[in-house]
Structure formats: structure tokens, C-alpha cells
Amino acid sequence: MRILVIEDETKxxxxxxxxxxEESYAVDLCEDGAKxxxxxxxxxxxxxxxxxxxxxxxxxxxxxxxRQAKIQTPILxxxxxxQVDQRVKGLDAGADDYLTKPFAIDELLARIRALLRRGAxxxxxxxxxxxxVLNPATREVTRxxxxxxxxxxxxxxxxxxxxxxxxxxxxxxxSEHVWNQDFDTFTNVIDVYVNYLRNKIDRGxxxxxxxxxxxxxxxxxxx
Amino acid sequence: MRILVIEDETKxxxxxxxxxxEESYAVDLCEDGAKxxxxxxxxxxxxxxxxxxxxxxxxxxxxxxxRQAKIQTPILxxxxxxQVDQRVKGLDAGADDYLTKPFAIDELLARIRALLRRGAxxxxxxxxxxxxVLNPATREVTRxxxxxxxxxxxxxxxxxxxxxxxxxxxxxxxSEHVWNQDFDTFTNVIDVYVNYLRNKIDRGxxxxxxxxxxxxxxxxxxx
DNA sequence: CTTCAATAACGAGGATACGCATAGTTTTCG
DNA sequence: CGAAAACTATGCGTATCCTCGTTATTGAAG
Numbered sequence: 001m002r003i004l005v006i007e008d009e010t011k012x013x014x015x016x017x018x019x020x021x022e023e024s025y026a027v028d029l030c031e032d033g034a035k036x037x038x039x040x041x042x043x044x045x046x047x048x049x050x051x052x053x054x055x056x057x058x059x060x061x062x063x064x065x066x067r068q069a070k071i072q073t074p075i076l077x078x079x080x081x082x083q084v085d086q087r088v089k090g091l092d093a094g095a096d097d098y099l100t101k102p103f104a105i106d107e108l109l110a111r112i113r114a115l116l117r118r119g120a121x122x123x124x125x126x127x128x129x130x131x132x133v134l135n136p137a138t139r140e141v142t143r144x145x146x147x148x149x150x151x152x153x154x155x156x157x158x159x160x161x162x163x164x165x166x167x168x169x170x171x172x173x174x175s176e177h178v179w180n181q182d183f184d185t186f187t188n189v190i191d192v193y194v195n196y197l198r199n200k201i202d203r204g205x206x207x208x209x210x211x212x213x214x215x216x217x218x219x220x221x222x223x
Numbered sequence: 224m225r226i227l228v229i230e231d232e233t234k235x236x237x238x239x240x241x242x243x244x245e246e247s248y249a250v251d252l253c254e255d256g257a258k259x260x261x262x263x264x265x266x267x268x269x270x271x272x273x274x275x276x277x278x279x280x281x282x283x284x285x286x287x288x289x290r291q292a293k294i295q296t297p298i299l300x301x302x303x304x305x306q307v308d309q310r311v312k313g314l315d316a317g318a319d320d321y322l323t324k325p326f327a328i329d330e331l332l333a334r335i336r337a338l339l340r341r342g343a344x345x346x347x348x349x350x351x352x353x354x355x356v357l358n359p360a361t362r363e364v365t366r367x368x369x370x371x372x373x374x375x376x377x378x379x380x381x382x383x384x385x386x387x388x389x390x391x392x393x394x395x396x397x398s399e400h401v402w403n404q405d406f407d408t409f410t411n412v413i414d415v416y417v418n419y420l421r422n423k424i425d426r427g428x429x430x431x432x433x434x435x436x437x438x439x440x441x442x443x444x445x446x
Numbered sequence: 447c448t449t450c451a452a453t454a455a456c457g458a459g460g461a462t463a464c465g466c467a468t469a470g471t472t473t474t475c476g
Numbered sequence: 477c478g479a480a481a482a483c484t485a486t487g488c489g490t491a492t493c494c495t496c497g498t499t500a501t502t503g504a505a506g
Contacts, residue, residue, distance in 0.1 A: 044327035151481060168362050172242045172328040189483060191465060198466095214464070214491065215375035216245055216362065223370075374492060411454085412494060418455060437453070437502065 001116060001159065002026040002043070002177045006036035006062060007051040007078070012101075016049065019105050020112075023139070024156035026180045033058065037065045040073070046177070047115055050095075051078045052086050060086070060093060067094035074115040078103075113137055116163075127162040130222040132201065132209055134162050148200050153178070157193050158201075161210070161220040170217040194218055224339060224383060225249040225266070225400045229259035229285060230274040230301070235324070239272065242328050243335075247362075247379040249403045256281065260288045263296070266399065270338060274301045274324075275313060283316060290317035297338040301326075336360065339386070350385040353445040355424065355432055357385050371423055376401070380416050381424075384433070384443040393440040417441055 003020055007013035008031050020027045028043070030036040033054040040048060040062070048066065052059035063075060077090040077098045087098050097111050113136045127134040131144045139155060141148045150158065156178045161169065171190050175181055179189070194210065202208045211219045226243055230236035231254050243250045251266070253259040263271060263285070271289065275282035286298060300313040300321045313321060320334050336359055350357040354367045362378060364371045373381065379401045384392065394413050402412070417433065425431045434442045 038323065042323055042326050044330045153482065166361060170242065170245045170328075170332075172238070172245070173332075176327055176329065187484065188465085192467090192483075195466065195468095212465070213362070216247070376493070410495070414454065415456085415494075421455090435454070 001046045001156070001163070002028070002180070003047045003049065003112070004028045004030065004036065004039055004043070004045045005049045006030050006033060006054065006059070007049070008032070008054050009051070012051075015105075016108070019109070023109060024152045024159070025112075026156075026177060028180070033062050037062045040066050040071065041069060044176070045073050047112060048073055048075045049078065049112075050075060052090060053080065060089060063090060063093045063095060076108075076111060076115060110137075127159070129162060129165050129209060129220060130207065132162075134159060143201060143205075150197075150200065153193055154196055154200070157190075158197055161197075161218070165220050168213050168216050168219050174217070224269045224379070224386070225251070225403075226270045226272060226335075227251045227253065227259065227262055227266070227268045228272045229253050229256060229282065230272070231255070231276070232274070235274075238328075239331070242332070246332060247375050247382070248335075249379070249399075249401060251403070256285050260285050263289050263294065264292060267396075268296050269400065270335060271296055271298045272301065272335075273298060273318075276303060283312060286313060286316045286318060299331075299334060299338060350382070352385060352388050352432060352443060353430065355385075357382060366424060366428075373420075373423065376416060377419055377423070381420055384420075384441070388443050391436050391439050391442050397440065 001024075003025050005013055005016050005020075005027060007016065007029070010031065013029050013031060017027045017029045028039060028045075030039055036050070036054075050059045050062055054062070059077065063077070066073070066075065074096045075094065077087070077095045079087045079090070079098060079100055087100075090098060096115055099108060099111060116136070127136070133142050135141075136159065141150055141155070141158065157174070160174065160178050174190050194212075198210050202210055207222070209220055209222065211221055213219055224247075226248050228236055228239050228243075228250060230239065230252070233254065236252050236254060240250045240252045251262060251268075253262055259273070273282045273285055282300065286300070289296070289298065297319045298317065300318045302313070302321060302323050319338055322331060322334060339359075350359070356365050357363075359382065364373055364378070364381065380397070383397065383400050397413050417435075421433050425433055430445070432443055432445065434444055436442055
């Protein structure tokens with residue numbers, strides 16, 4: 001999952017970035033509103049986090065700009081305690097949720113999970129394909145009730161696959177959302193990690209969930 | 224589907240080419256505006272992707288040249304972040320859509336699908352003839368609800384046929400759009416692949432969809 | 447109706463590129 | 477510093493692609 005953070009306070013921004021990366025999200029940080037808006041156009045993010053107090057361009061305008069461009073990406077806004085009216089305007093302008101500064105990092109992570117969840121299984125909170133269950137809140141993965149331990153990258157890859165079940169995902173797409181690179185470096189990292197996942201998830205099972213689409217990419221599917 | 228990419232930055236160009244080829248498009252890459260214009264005249268492309276910043280000939284002139292020649296091929300332009308006015312001029316000059324660099328590859332792919340879709344079933348997103356359904360987003364093909372597995376080339380061929388249902392498609396036409404060769408080397412690859420498709424799609428069915436037009440080529444049709 | 451040439455369909459097999467597996471190397475982090 | 481994770485490098489097996497040669501079909505001419 002790839003997230004853009006637009007936050008001018010360097011300290012806060014870096015803190016958020018680090019926290020999110022520890023949760024296996026791919027994170028881009030931007031300290032300038034105008035530039036952030038461009039980045040939002042340029043890249044297909046899964047979530048935007050926008051501080052409403054920004055220097056060059058007010059956060060509210062970033063919001064409007066994104067929504068005018070018909071980009072449906074969920075947006076979480078950050079406001080100061082005092083800016084109650086700002087918050088309301090933000091939600092009116094198309095934000096999906098808000099958080100007042102200062103906030104607890106756990107609170108932020110919980111809201112993010114909630115927002116990302118919307119596009120997926122809708123409601124339940126866990127992602128599920130056949131007997132494979134992934135719980136983003138606890139980062140716990142089970143198959144047939146049995147616990148499966150994954151490394152950070154393995155988890156990030158699986159989550160991306162599960163959020164796009166039944167669709168063919170090309171290597172460039174995976175590279176963008178799970179790794180943080182826009183341009184291909186001609187490596188086989190993705191192949192290797194798909195292999196790791198297979199060993200932990202499909203190895204020894206009759207029903208395979210990870211399928212390769214030769215010449216195209218990979219797909220997660222029950223049938 | 225055959226796509227011409229006019230992009231002077233070798234790295235970006237190669238990346239786009241690879242990504243498109245993974246989606247089973249036939250791709251020509253050209254790093255020079257003047258030459259690209261010639262290629263656009265010479266070959267009947269399904270889509271043009273043009274970078275507006277080119278060395279020899281400005282991308283805008285390529286655009287104008289193509290449109291002056293009454294070529295209706297959809298055009299997608301690439302612009303840098305700063306060139307907002309360029310983008311507007313581009314759209315005025317006949318471009319159908321734009322993308323600012325850097326961009327997300329799946330954003331590009333989505334736009335391409337949208338542009339190619341226009342000429343077809345218009346809107347729904349899936350191509351359908353009788354009980355044969357092809358979904359370009361998932362690259363999934365079904366007949367009578369039953370899943371059909373196709374290789375990359377088989378899929379590319381079928382998509383081309385389905386986008387031109389009811390029209391006679393000559394071998395040179397097929398060769399140009401599905402394979403990457405302008406001039407046939409007197410092989411029978413096409414015949415062979417039509418045969419493969421028949422085995423998977425028409426074999427054992429009373430209603431045949433793939434028809435041979437002796438002396439001309441092939442046609443996909445329900446009747 | 448038969449014959450014949452042109453065209454298309456089909457089957458078999460070889461070359462190649464793709465993806466998998468495994469082992470080795472670098473990096474991160476406690 | 478050591479262990480785990482992230483990444484790179486490489487060889488191998490095979491699905492896919494394509495060629496080639498043979499068989500079947502078609503349509504026109506006799």
C-alpha cells in the first residue's frame with residue numbers, strides 16, 4: 001500500500017513516515033502543498049494524509065484539487081485543536097476522516113486501516129480469500145486457522161495481492177505499490193518474494209491461491 | 224493492439240514499453256519526434272503516446288501533424304509537472320488525454336484502457352460477443368460462464384478480433400496489430416494461432432464465432 | 447461430376463524466453 | 477558482532493512461441 005504524506009513540519013512528517021514504514025507501507029513524504037498536489041496526480045496512491053496548515057498552498061486547496069481531478073483516493077486530514085471550522089470545511093471538500101494534532105500514532109494507524117479497508121472486503125476488517133485470512137489490524141495471517149509468520153516485505157506483498165484479488169497484477173504495478181520505486185531496476189526481487197510467499201502459503205496445500213500469469217504477472221484467486 | 228511511444232528519455236521509454244508488453248500490447252518505441260511522426264503515418268496504430276518535450280521536433284508539432292493528416296488515432300500526451308500550459312495546448316491540438324511525469328504505471332495503463340475502450344462497447348469495460356466475454360481489466364475470458372485460459376499471444380489476438388467484431392481482418396492487419404512486424408515474412412503464425420483460439424473457444428460448440436473468409440482473412444461474428 | 451490448384455487447418459517438434467528455485471551477498475537492526 | 481531480512485545472481489525446466497511439413501477444404505475449370 002502506498003501512502004503520500006503532505007506535512008510541512010519536518011519533525012512530524014519524518015515521524016509519521018517512519019511509523020508507517022514500520023507497518024510495511026510504502027511512504028512518500030512531501031513538505032510542500034503545491035508539490036504534493038502534483039505528486040498526488042502523478043502517482044496512484046492508496047491513501048493521502050494532508051496537514052491543513054501548509055506554507056505554499058493551503059491544505060484545503062490540495063484537497064479540492066485532488067477531488068476536482070476525480071481522484072477517489074481516501075484522504076485523511078490533520079488539523080490543530082483550534083481549527084474546528086477548518087476540519088468541517090475539509091470534510092465538506094471531500095476528506096474521508098480527520099485527526100487533531102497532537103495525536104497518538106496508534107490512533108493514526110487505526111484510522112488508516114479503517115480507510116484502506118473501505119475499498120476492500122467492506123466492513124468486516126479482515127481480508128479473506130478461501131481459508132486464507134489477513135487481519136490488517138494485528139498484521140496476523142492465518143491459513144485454515146493455522147498461524148503464518150511473514151516478514152515485513154512478505155506481508156506487504158500479500159496485503160497488496162489480497163486487496164486486489166482476482167486481478168492480474170503486473171510486476172511494474174507490484175513494484176510501485178509494495179516497493180517504492182517508480183522505475184524498474186530489472187531485478188527479480190518480486191519473483192523471489194512471490195516464491196517466499198508460496199512456500200509459506202501454498203506449499204503442501206492442494207488448493208493453490210497464488211497463480212502466475214505467464215508473460216503478465218501474478219494473481220491471487222481461490223479458484 | 225499496437226501502440227507507438229514517442230519518448231526521448233531512453234529509460235522512461237523502455238520502462239513504458241516493457242510495462243505495455245506485459246499487458247500484451249504490441250509496442251514501437253521512438254526517441255525522435257520527426258521520425259515518430261513518420262511512423263505514425265506509416266503504420267495504423269491503435270494509440271499514440273507522445274512526450275511533449277522532444278529534441279528534434281516538439282511533441283506539439285507531432286500532434287498537429289497527425290491530426291492534420293486526419294488520423295483519428297487516440298493520443299495520450301506526457302508532460303512535465305511545470306508545463307501546465309503545454310498540456311492545455313496539447314488537448315487543444317487534439318490530444319485525448321494527458322499524464323504528468325512522473326506517473327504511476329497503473330495510472331497509465333488505466334488511461335490506455337479507457338482510451339482504447341472508446342471505440343468499442345462504450346462504457347461497460349468488457350467486450351462481449353454472444354456468450355463470449357473478455358474483460359481487459361482482469362484479462363479474463365469466459366464462454367458461457369466457463370473460464371478459458373489463454374496464453375499471452377492468444378489473448379492479444381482475441382482482444383484484437385473482439386475489438387473489431389463483424390469486420391474482416393486481413394492477415395497483414397492482424398500481423399501489424401498483434402505481432403510487431405510491419406511486413407510478413409511469409410509465415411503462417413497467424414493461421415496457427417487462429418487454430419489455437421478455435422480449439423479453446425469454438426471447439427465442441429454448435430455456434431462458431433471465428434469465421435474464415437477465404438482469400439481474405441478472418442472475422443469474429445455471432446451470426 | 448470430377449479434377450486440380452490454391453488456400454487453410456492441423457500436428458509435431460525445436461528454439462527460446464520466462465519464471466522458479468537455490469545459493470550467495472549485502473543491508474539492517476538489536 | 478551476529479542473526480534475520482532484503483536483495484542479487486545464476487542455472488535449470490518448461491510453457492509458449494514459432495517453423496515446417498502434411499493433410500484437409502474450398503472453389504473454379506474442364
